[in-house]
Amino acid sequence: MKTAITPTREENFSEWYQNLIVAADLAENAPVRGCMTIKPYGWAIWELMRDEMDKRIKANGVQNANFPLLIPIAYFNKEAEHVAGFAKEAAVVTHYRLKMIDGVLQPDPEAELTEPYVIRPTSETIIGEAMSRWVQSWRDLPLKLNQWVNVMRWEMRPRMFLRTSEFNWQEGHNVFATHEEANADARKMHKMYEDYMREVLAAPVIAGEKTPEERFAGADHTYTVEQIMQDGKALQAGTSHDLGQHFAKSFNIQYLGTDGKLQYGWTTSWGTSTRMMGGLFMIHSDDDGLVLPPLIAPYQIVIIPVVREENTETLNAYAEKLGDKLRETGLRVLVDTSDMRAPDKMWKWIKRGVPLRVEIGSREMDDGTVTITRRDIGKESKRTITVDELIASAADIMTTMQSEMYERALKRRDEQIHAVATLTDLEKELAAGTTGFFKIKYGLTLNDEFEGLMEKYKISRRCLDPDDDTYVYVAKSY
Secondary structure, X not given: OOOOOOOOOOOOHHHHHHHHHHHOOOXXXXXXOOXXXXXXXXXXXXXXXXXXXXXXXXXXOOEEOOOOOEEEHHHHHOOHHHHHHHHHHOOEEEEOOEEEXXXXXXXXXXXXXXXXEEEOOOXXXXXXXXXXXXXXXXXXOOEEEEEEEEEEOOOOOOEOOOEOOEEEEEEXXXXXXXXXXXXXXXXXXXXXXXXXXXXXXXXOOEEEEOOHHHOOOOOOEEEEEEEEOOOOOEEEEXXXXXXXXXXXXXOOOEEEOXXXXXXXXXXXXXXXXXXXXXHXXXXXXXXXXXXXXXXXXXXXXXXXXXXXXXXXXXXXXXXXXXXXXHHOOOXXXXXXXXXXOHHXXXXXXXXXXXXXXXXXXXXXXXXXXXXXXXXXXXXXXXXXXXXXXXXXXXXXXXXXHHHHHHHHHHHHHHHOEXXXXXXXXXXXXXXXXXXXXXXXXXXXXXXXXXXXXXHHHOEEEEEEEOOEEEEEEEEEEO
16 A cells, blocks of 8 residues: 555654655755754744643742853853763854954964853753852742753764754752752643643653653652554653752752751752654654544644646635634644645645545535545545535534544554563564563663663663552663
8 A cells, every 4th residue: 555654664663754744845964963942833833842842830839030042161160970971962053253364264372261151952051050149048948940041962873853962941940948848740731641641642651750760860750641653652752850959959959948047958950842743743643654543633634735737726715714714713733735636735734634624516516515634544445525514513523633643652552562571572573573662670670681682672660560569661762
């Protein structure tokens, strides 16, 4: 059977993914090594994802702010464990001026900075410095901040949306009076991520705590939301960190308590990024292109007039009126009156993952009917209904699609989780090419034998089982 994306997922998942991005017109590789340019359609998806998450962040009492892109290198030196985690990925600014030398613009040797700046890989340090000034009394707590920005982590093996040197994200940074409050809030934001991915992205996750070996540099606890892609690999889609007092002590975040004594605060950080988009695409899409959950589809419905030369103007006008009626129900609708053949229009919007296609020809116009097709289940959903029925049911169709997409993804996720009793059993499965998450006793991974399996099969501990932390999930990952 001919498909729009080749090779297929089964033939070569990695290449299928790259071709999917191109076919759906989401992004392209940038002239800067390891970076990407997100195109308008891809950015529209991110905006919808971002705006919905921003509502949830603010509902948790968090305020948005914005901090500098450049961070003094001295700030990183204040938190040795933290800097060790990012040192190999740091991009550094060393000069403040260019100069024409031998006909070529290059850094001016006489304009070297006294102190280099790091292009932010994350902002714990510079936000911690601000918190040390903003927090003076117990009355200033809790202080909850978030910023939507781009960051830079020099990536050796880039892949669009999944791993790029520059990417967009939100990073939250909170400070509290007690450890109990801080840890409770770190868990609360972790739960917010889990709910968001289920309810908005129709993406099931395993939401658990990272093992000590996999924690964020400088954290006491790291909570993660792990997704399983269709090829069985794991993707870390978001994390929330209980940072204890490490950063508070490094950056002197102190407050005057109710007892009149100075005390150090307790900080957290939490973040998600455009990596969620890569996960979204790999969880739901098929060999014909993108499949988008209705809640984050730039266009939830596309209306395609199937015109002939003699009826073009009349049919297009009729389709535009139908589009207006659907928009009045609160849906995002595009009427495609572009000068393309109807089959080409259909394939264009199939590849871009529009949830519902509505086709109208002269006969449908005369009969007051339309032909509709759901993107997530394709031909089996194709049917002819009246215009009135479409207007009355379109919003319900979106709700049904959102729910059913999640259930299908959840079923696939559960089928990709395998329980193994011993390291011998784990290696047998890996050697046989079994993919997915392997659930094993955490204690069995604390030895040289498991370290050897990690090296040989490129697996890692993803998180502890949220229902029984004596078990850990192990998988290959992106």
